[in-house]
Amino acid sequence: MNYSVQEYANDVVYTIQQICEEEKVPPPTLVTESGRAVTAYHSVFVTNVLDVADRIEQGRRVHVTASDPNVLKELASIYETVNAKTLRESYHDALQYKEELFTLFNLGHLSLEDRSKGEVLFWQICEKIHRDLKTLKEIPEEFEDMEAMLADKYVLNFSVFQSLPDIWAIDQLFPILPIHRLNEKPGELGTLADITCDSDGKIEKFIDLRDIKEALPLHALRNGEPYYIGVCLMGAYQDVLGDLHNLFGEAHEVLVTVDEQGRPKIEDVLPGESCERVLEYMNYDRTEILDSIDKQLRRAAGRSLKKDEVRAIYREFEEVFPRYTYLER
Numbered sequence: 001m002n003y004s005v006q007e008y009a010n011d012v013v014y015t016i017q018q019i020c021e022e023e024k025v026p027p028p029t030l031v032t033e034s035g036r037a038v039t040a041y042h043s044v045f046v047t048n049v050l051d052v053a054d055r056i057e058q059g060r061r062v063h064v065t066a067s068d069p070n071v072l073k074e075l076a077s078i079y080e081t082v083n084a085k086t087l088r089e090s091y092h093d094a095l096q097y098k099e100e101l102f103t104l105f106n107l108g109h110l111s112l113e114d115r116s117k118g119e120v121l122f123w124q125i126c127e128k129i130h131r132d133l134k135t136l137k138e139i140p141e142e143f144e145d146m147e148a149m150l151a152d153k154y155v156l157n158f159s160v161f162q163s164l165p166d167i168w169a170i171d172q173l174f175p176i177l178p179i180h181r182l183n184e185k186p187g188e189l190g191t192l193a194d195i196t197c198d199s200d201g202k203i204e205k206f207i208d209l210r211d212i213k214e215a216l217p218l219h220a221l222r223n224g225e226p227y228y229i230g231v232c233l234m235g236a237y238q239d240v241l242g243d244l245h246n247l248f249g250e251a252h253e254v255l256v257t258v259d260e261q262g263r264p265k266i267e268d269v270l271p272g273e274s275c276e277r278v279l280e281y282m283n284y285d286r287t288e289i290l291d292s293i294d295k296q297l298r299r300a301a302g303r304s305l306k307k308d309e310v311r312a313i314y315r316e317f318e319e320v321f322p323r324y325t326y327l328e329r
Contacts, residue, residue, distance in 0.1 A: 005037065036236040043235025045163055045251070046179060049227040050195070050327060052188075052220075053153040062117050062124075069114055071100050075121040082125060084132040088140060091129055098122045126150055147189055148214035153202075154190040154221075156229060157327050160201045161245035164231060164238055168200055173207050178218060179230040186217035192229070195327065196246040244281055249273025249325045276321035286321055293317050 013030065020027045064076040074097050082090040101118040104110040110118075130146050133139055158164075166172035178186070191214070194201035206216045221227055242250065253270040276286050297310045305313070 008034075008037075036233075040233040040236040043239075045158070045231040045234050045238070046228055047156045047158040047163075047231075047251075049154050049221060049229060050157050051155045052190070053155065053193075062120050064117070064121075068117075069104070069110060071097050071104060071110075072114060072118055072121070075101075075118055075125065079121055079125050079128065082128050082132075084135055087129050087132055088142070090125065091142070094122055094125045123150070145214070148191075151189040151191050151215035153193050154218060154229070155193050155195065158194050158251065159196050159246060159248035160194045160203065161196065161198070162242040162248045163251055164203075164234060165241045165243070166234075166237060167203055169241075171205065173205060173212065174234055175207055175232040176203070176216060177230060177232075179228050181219050181227075184219060186219050188218050188220050189215035190218045191215060196248065198246065244278060247275075247278050247282070247325065249278040251326065252324075272324055272326070274322050275325055278325055279321075290314075290318060 012032070016030065017027055062076065064072050075094065078090050078094050078097070098118070101110065101115060101122075105112075105115045126146065127150060129143070130150055133143055133146070160168050164174065167174065176192070192203040204214055206213045218229075219227065239250075250273045252272040254266060255268040255270070256264050257267050258264050279286070279289070294314060297305065297314055301307060301310045
């Protein structure tokens with residue numbers, strides 16, 4: 001917010017006082033309960049990054065031959081020749097050929113493989129242009145959204161609809177940031193996606209100092225090393241508004257207090273909901289489900305499945321019920 005709590009209170013009191021004076025009524029005693037301002041600070045949501053979908057495919061080499069469609073040849077030519085002096089022209093040409101690529105594919109004149117090649121070439125052209133833009137003193141207007149276009153998609157182990165419903169429902173902005181590796185300057189830009197099957201399960205608007213940004217500065221994901229994202233100020237309404245969209249239950253909760261010396265202490269850990277508990281909310285019974293699976297496996301035994309395979313499959317289903325609804329390592 002770009003105002004203090006005192007300024008907020010002053011404006012409210014002044015406005016009511018003015019109205020009372022105009023209407024010649026005595027000013028009332030004011031009592032306010034500003035829910036988000038009072039309670040939002042008590043809760044932070046933390047989730048781990050599962051994967052990064054890299055739009056550019058840096059390591060992929062696209063080989064265009066003489067027999068390939070003309071649109072691929074043109075895109076390959078732009079990729080080879082684009083430089084700081086031809087940024088505008090190259091970008092406009094690339095956009096035109098990208099549109100032609102989609103049109104030809106939709107009409108059945110290009111294969112899926114050709115479309116894939118063309119898309120990779122287009123994004124690699126954009127990446128080269130983006131690198132050259134850093135050498136310019138002033139970025140042309142048509143390139144202002146290029147960083148957002150090139151942003152990677154960081155897939156997070158959570159559900160927007162369960163843990164951050166206000167982002168989806170009312171476009172609420174929460175402060176979001178990595179909670180470690182803070183001594184390293186982020187070298188990537190990304191948007192966030194959850195693990196639900198819903199296309200709305202994403203975050204593409206972020207708080208900036210002066211404006212709303214469409215991509216978040218993040219660190220490159222390292223193989224075998226966890227990377228965590230924190231969402232702050234979400235302690236007002238998110239817990240009570242969260243639903244069971246895609247059958248993702250409540251996340252684990254950790255209750256932390258801070259003493260007078262500023263030392264944190266974990267007071268309690270509340271486990272998140274299990275698959276069995278969430279299924280019960282939807283009126284599914286564990287015993288009935290397992291009985292049904294057992295009958296189907298018995299019918300398949302001896303035909304398409306061996307006995308040890310039947311037992312292994314049944315055990316896997318049985319072991320799922322007490323597990324957490326989110327992905328665990």
